[in-house]
Amino acid sequence: MNPVMHGDVLIIGAGIIGSALAEQCARRGLRVAVAEAAIPAAGTSAAGMGHLVVLDDNPAELALSRDGLARWQARRHELPANAEYRACGTLWLARDEAEMQEAERKQAGYQQHGLSSNLLPATALRKLEPALAPNLAGALQVPDDAVLYPPVASRWLLQNAQALGAQLWCKAQVSSVDDEGVARLADGRLLRARHIVIAAGNASATLLPGLPLKPRKGQLLITERYPQRIRHQLVELGYIRSAHASDGDSVAFNVQPRATGQLLIGSSRQFHDTDPAINWPLLQAMLSRALEYLPSLRQLQALRSWAGFRPATPDKLPLLGKVPGHSRLWLATGHEGLGITTALASAHLLADLLCEQAPALDPTPYNPARFGPWSLADQHHPVGVAA
Amino acid sequence: MKVQLFIDGQAHLATLGSNLAAALAGLPGRCSVSGQPRAALCGMGVCFECRVTIDGQPHQRACQRVVYEGMEVAREL
Amino acid sequence: MSSELHTDIAIIGAGPAGIAAAIAACAQGAHVTLVDDNPRPGGQIWRGGPSQAPASASSTFRQLADSQARLLSGFRVAAIPAPGQLLLEDPHRAQVLRYGKLIIASGARERLLPFPGWTLPGVTGAGGLQALVKGGLDVRDQHIVLAGTGPLLLASAATLRAAGAQVLLIAEQAPWSQLARFGWALKAYPAKLAQAASLAWQLGGVPYHHASHVLAALGQTRLEGVQLQLGARTLTLPCDWLGVGYGLLPNTELLRALHCQISQGAAEVDALMQTSQAGIYAVGEATGIGGVDKALLEGRIAGLAATGAAAAAQALAPKRKRQLAFAALLDKHFALQPAITQLAQPDTLVCRCEDVSHASLQLFDSWREAKLQTRCGMGACQGRICGAACESLYGWQGSGDRPPLLPTRLGSLLEPTLAKANPT
Ligand SMILES: Cc1cc2nc3c(=O)[nH]c(=O)nc-3n(C[C@H](O)[C@H](O)[C@H](O)COP(=O)(O)OP(=O)(O)OC[C@H]3O[C@@H](n4cnc5c(N)ncnc54)[C@H](O)[C@@H]3O)c2cc1C
Ligand SMILES: Cc1cc2nc3c(=O)[nH]c(=O)nc-3n(C[C@H](O)[C@H](O)[C@H](O)COP(=O)(O)OP(=O)(O)OC[C@H]3O[C@@H](n4cnc5c(N)ncnc54)[C@H](O)[C@@H]3O)c2cc1C
Ligand code: FES
Numbered sequence: 075m076n077p078v079m080h081g082d083v084l085i086i087g088a089g090i091i092g093s094a095l096a097e098q099c100a101r102r103g104l105r106v107a108v109a110e111a112a113i114p115a116a117g118t119s120a121a122g123m124g125h126l127v128v129l130d131d132n133p134a135e136l137a138l139s140r141d142g143l144a145r146w147q148a149r150r151h152e153l154p155a156n157a158e159y160r161a162c163g164t165l166w167l168a169r170d171e172a173e174m175q176e177a178e179r180k181q182a183g184y185q186q187h188g189l190s191s192n193l194l195p196a197t198a199l200r201k202l203e204p205a206l207a208p209n210l211a212g213a214l215q216v217p218d219d220a221v222l223y224p225p226v227a228s229r230w231l232l233q234n235a236q237a238l239g240a241q242l243w244c245k246a247q248v249s250s251v252d253d254e255g256v257a258r259l260a261d262g263r264l265l266r267a268r269h270i271v272i273a274a275g276n277a278s279a280t281l282l283p284g285l286p287l288k289p290r291k292g293q294l295l296i297t298e299r300y301p302q303r304i305r306h307q308l309v310e311l312g313y314i315r316s317a318h319a320s321d322g323d324s325v326a327f328n329v330q331p332r333a334t335g336q337l338l339i340g341s342s343r344q345f346h347d348t349d350p351a352i353n354w355p356l357l358q359a360m361l362s363r364a365l366e367y368l369p370s371l372r373q374l375q376a377l378r379s380w381a382g383f384r385p386a387t388p389d390k391l392p393l394l395g396k397v398p399g400h401s402r403l404w405l406a407t408g409h410e411g412l413g414i415t416t417a418l419a420s421a422h423l424l425a426d427l428l429c430e431q432a433p434a435l436d437p438t439p440y441n442p443a444r445f446g447p448w449s450l451a452d453q454h455h456p457v458g459v460a461a
Numbered sequence: 462m463k464v465q466l467f468i469d470g471q472a473h474l475a476t477l478g479s480n481l482a483a484a485l486a487g488l489p490g491r492c493s494v495s496g497q498p499r500a501a502l503c504g505m506g507v508c509f510e511c512r513v514t515i516d517g518q519p520h521q522r523a524c525q526r527v528v529y530e531g532m533e534v535a536r537e538l
Numbered sequence: 539m540s541s542e543l544h545t546d547i548a549i550i551g552a553g554p555a556g557i558a559a560a561i562a563a564c565a566q567g568a569h570v571t572l573v574d575d576n577p578r579p580g581g582q583i584w585r586g587g588p589s590q591a592p593a594s595a596s597s598t599f600r601q602l603a604d605s606q607a608r609l610l611s612g613f614r615v616a617a618i619p620a621p622g623q624l625l626l627e628d629p630h631r632a633q634v635l636r637y638g639k640l641i642i643a644s645g646a647r648e649r650l651l652p653f654p655g656w657t658l659p660g661v662t663g664a665g666g667l668q669a670l671v672k673g674g675l676d677v678r679d680q681h682i683v684l685a686g687t688g689p690l691l692l693a694s695a696a697t698l699r700a701a702g703a704q705v706l707l708i709a710e711q712a713p714w715s716q717l718a719r720f721g722w723a724l725k726a727y728p729a730k731l732a733q734a735a736s737l738a739w740q741l742g743g744v745p746y747h748h749a750s751h752v753l754a755a756l757g758q759t760r761l762e763g764v765q766l767q768l769g770a771r772t773l774t775l776p777c778d779w780l781g782v783g784y785g786l787l788p789n790t791e792l793l794r795a796l797h798c799q800i801s802q803g804a805a806e807v808d809a810l811m812q813t814s815q816a817g818i819y820a821v822g823e824a825t826g827i828g829g830v831d832k833a834l835l836e837g838r839i840a841g842l843a844a845t846g847a848a849a850a851a852q853a854l855a856p857k858r859k860r861q862l863a864f865a866a867l868l869d870k871h872f873a874l875q876p877a878i879t880q881l882a883q884p885d886t887l888v889c890r891c892e893d894v895s896h897a898s899l900q901l902f903d904s905w906r907e908a909k910l911q912t913r914c915g916m917g918a919c920q921g922r923i924c925g926a927a928c929e930s931l932y933g934w935q936g937s938g939d940r941p942p943l944l945p946t947r948l949g950s951l952l953e954p955t956l957a958k959a960n961p962t
Contacts, residue, residue: 479674484674498760
């Protein structure tokens with residue numbers, strides 16, 4: 075069968091990563107096609123929180139999240155209203171003096187990189203968020219962090235790409251790729267492009283067996299509308315420990331005020347559980363944790379809980395760059411719990427590499443070659459879709 | 462027999478044993494998320510249109526509750 | 539009350555089906571717990587409990603009162619934290635109920651479809667208005683129009699008239715040809731025919747229009763009138779209440795959460811009312827819309843079957859065949875006319891919780907995509923109303939129920955005796 079499409083870049087997966095990349099490539103005048111197995115923005119990108127947050131656990135994470143946030147900020151007025159962008163800032167909460175010292179360390183780090191943040195003693199914290207438990211020691215406020223509603227933001231990026239000529243193929247599940255720029259769809263059709271980028275989230279590993287990517291389950295719960303109860307994204311300082319734990323189940327307090335007045339409550343992290351159903355013990359642990367910080371949550375009506383799967387690499391950094399040993403096959407995945415924040419930064423970086431331009435950020439820490447090499451999927455094996 | 466309840470602070474009489482949504486009928490109700498007036502629709506706990514605040518707890522379905530003496534109802538959530 | 543309860547047989551729903559199941563199971567000596575989210579037992583038809591129920595129901599209520607069944611009124615099933623456990627909640631407490639076997643008698647709700655003005659206060663379901671009146675709504679001398687489809691319009695009109703309302707007219711969407719065939723087929727069911735005749739008697743004088751439907755509800759902040767299509771002509775009528783319902787839909791949320799097989803919107807059951815999940819039974823409207831006689835019979839069968847009296851249960855099976863044939867008649871003769879799903883205008887809201895319009899939903903191909911992009915179905919009712927509307931209007935199948943089954947206090951989800959939590 076002859077390939078049905080010819081273009082410069084074929085992107086596999088229309089989550090927020092594939093969509094941001096499609097927009098960036100289209101803006102650079104490339105002929106872009108996006109193949110999506112199901113519907114756009116309905117995978118992990120529909121399950122997450124949409125906290126746009128600068129994390130400083132290591133320099134590479136900081137660089138990408140910072141660049142990502144800055145790019146969202148710069149485009150906030152372009153976003154449609156229902157993308158619900160709000161510059162609410164983050165409050166990193168300290169329970170005791172030890173955590174307060176951690177907050178100070180964190181502040182010093184932000185300062186070093188020219189990022190603004192304020193240390194809040196207990197009294198100032200209580201004024202900002204009266205619903206918080208009175209025994210907290212204080213907080214670090216990061217005023218520039220923001221939140222948005224990922225499914226709409228993701229769809230918006232893709233629509234921008236389409237407006238610039240990008241083609242979208244829905245219900246187009248790619249079952250194999252080669253290094254000649256040919257992708258085979260599950261229904262037998264072939265797509266051809268100069269470059270192929272795998273941005274299929276968790277399912278990327280089915281196209282590249284051996285890819286060091288594991289789904290990391292996360293549970294969230296959303297309440298009814300309670301406007302004005304909380305104004306900032308609230309995160310416990312222990313969050314980083316939970317996010318970077320390499321194994322085992324963990325919960326961390328994380329509450330987000332939605333533009334609707336709803337409260338989105340997180341979060342948990344779990345490897346080794348690929349069941350999309352709610353894990354009750356872990357949900358309960360997560361809610362107990364939330365009540366320690368926000369006792370008045372107890373009376374609020376919980377509307378719905380769900381689970382999503384973060385595409386996680388061993389070092390929690392994304393895979394952005396060429397598949398080692400290949401010349402036309404690229405990766406854009408592995409964004410774990412930061413893919414919404416870093417989508418625009420990742421798209422710029424990869425588009426630079428695709429166009430053989432020097433990226434603004436050092437691409438080395440994200441280069442897939444740090445893990446490779448892998449062999450390509452057997453052409454005859456059907457491929458599963460992201461959870 | 463009648464019981465006295467308070468609707469937005471105003472005393473109202475309602476028949477003992479009657480349903481709160483029935484007692485609220487005819488009074489202006491809640492506004493929807495885009496500001497439209499709404500009132501009970503399904504009468505059986507499914508549609509959530511009859512939500513009120515009861516004794517300080519928002520998002521309670523009036524049609525699933527029986528009035529009682531001293532019940533405090535606020536129509537905004 | 540301790541926060542954890544145990545029972546041999548848990549029955550969810552205290553309508554006719556659940557009550558009949560409770561009576562039968564108790565008679566076998568089982569320990570039975572009957573749970574219903576309404577303040578009183580009786581379900582839809584006997585809403586208001588024993589004191590308001592018709593004579594025909596009083597012996598059933600008496601048997602329930604005489605039985606050893608534990609009744610938990612005002613409690614709803616909020617979630618299924620683990621197999622064999624139900625998390626119950628009432629306005630004040632949470633409770634875990636551990637059961638041996640489960641009978642789901644969750645009944646039905648009305649199919650409510652969008653038309654211009656349907657969000658105005660004063661517009662309700664047809665059965666919804668009946669329920670409000672049974673709950674004490676004063677409709678004396680109020681002018682009421684009923685519209686939609688099915689026998690519930692007649693039952694509702696009878697209740698409203700008995701409460702002193704002036705029912706101006708009933709608009710039934712089914713054409714005369716279908717109704718006539720239904721009437722003819724009813725001859726095979728003398729009991730139903732007698733019910734119908736008695737309703738007709740109670741309704742003497744209320745105009746009943748076939749091939750007719752609501753075009754729009756009129757008013758600014760409250761219902762003031764209604765515009766109707768009556769056969770070939772249109773009519774505008776002032777009125778105080780407008781009750782519109784397009785038949786009934788089984789409540790299947792709990793069944794789906796328990797992974798019971800659903801087909802054509804109702805629970806799939808065997809001759810002994812067992813679902814695809816061993817030890818879980820479904821009865822009454824939850825297995826398909828068929829009315830009170832079917833509900834009572836199925837409840838009895840399940841109550842017997844779940845307590846090991848399989849032979850006695852089996853003996854009732856032939857009777858059930860007849861009830862099912864009647865249910866099929868209802869389904870066939872009150873099928874929706876195409877015009878009913880074309881009433882919404884571009885600015886008519888389809889999702890009433892999140893105020894999402896027909897125009898914005900028409901842009902999408904699937905429930906999931908529409909939901910993610912517009913918030914349709916994401917509000918308080920979690921798609922209970924708009925899900926059915928979207929299915930009728932756009933052919934979308936809803937998907938992806940997630941706990942809790944109904945909005946639940948966060949504190950209730952932490953009910954301490956739930957499965958032990960041990961994250962590292
Ligand atoms: C609970 C939770 C909370 C989170 N909170 C945040 C947060 O607050 N802030 C933040 O920045 N990030 C957060 N994240 C992380 C973020 O959601 C992810 O990093 C991001 O969505 C990943 O996007 P993606 O495009 O790589 O994957 P996806 O959105 O999963 O997209 C992949 C797409 O590829 C498609 N696909 C798969 N296989 C194929 C195939 N063979 N052919 C064609 N198409 C295919 C899929 O259908 C899917 O649409 C959170 C995640 C979770 C689970
Ligand atoms: C609004 C309405 C009005 C009706 N009026 C009439 C009438 O006048 N005459 C007539 O013949 N038929 C009427 N019907 C039809 C009626 O459904 C049947 O005749 C009969 O009541 C069916 O009995 P059932 O036991 O199957 O269900 P139901 O009587 O509906 O009982 C089901 C019960 O289960 C409860 N329930 C459901 N889910 C849960 C949960 N998760 N937790 C706790 N409790 C739960 C419900 O609140 C309800 O009380 C009406 C139906 C509706 C929807
Ligand atoms: S009127 Fe529908 S939930 Fe109360």
